[in-house]
Amino acid sequence: MSTNVRSGSERCPCMSGLPLDECCGPILAGERKAATAEALMRSRFTAFAVGDRDHLLASWHPRTRPRVLDLDDTLQWYRLDIESTSGGTPFDTTGEVVFTAHHRRGGIRGSLHERSRFERLDGQWVYVDGVVS
Ligand SMILES: [Zn+2]
Numbered sequence: 001m002s003t004n005v006r007s008g009s010e011r012c013p014c015m016s017g018l019p020l021d022e023c024c025g026p027i028l029a030g031e032r033k034a035a036t037a038e039a040l041m042r043s044r045f046t047a048f049a050v051g052d053r054d055h056l057l058a059s060w061h062p063r064t065r066p067r068v069l070d071l072d073d074t075l076q077w078y079r080l081d082i083e084s085t086s087g088g089t090p091f092d093t094t095g096e097v098v099f100t101a102h103h104r105r106g107g108i109r110g111s112l113h114e115r116s117r118f119e120r121l122d123g124q125w126v127y128v129d130g131v132v133s
Pocket residue numbers: 012013014015016023024025042043046
């Protein structure tokens with residue numbers, strides 16, 4: 001699935017309005033760290049959208065990281081709405097992001113509403129877990 005090649009000038013799947021190579025692209029490539037929990041959340045959504053398992057696993061807290069990550073390749077993640085954030089700035093060690101991620105499979109649309117928790121581990125934001133509501 002990492003063969004899902006996108007041009008860097010394309011708009012980032014996380015809906016920031018920025019080109020991929022100025023937004024989540026360098027974070028997925030490991031060239032830049034996410035400065036905030038929200039930036040990491042966005043990069044993980046983008047990783048889901050482009051099927052980047054490596055980034056999803058690398059940005060997962062070692063305590064909660066799944067051993068194997070099965071991505072549903074038939075599910076297309078096409079829209080992210082960040083609803084609220086708390087903490088998660090460069091001055092925090094924990095953060096929460098509430099979001100709705102929209103997906104479709106064939107013509108059927110669905111969404112995931114989640115409150116995700118993040119921690120800063122060795123200077124790097126990582127995803128801990130989330131509560132789906
Ligand atoms: Zn992005």
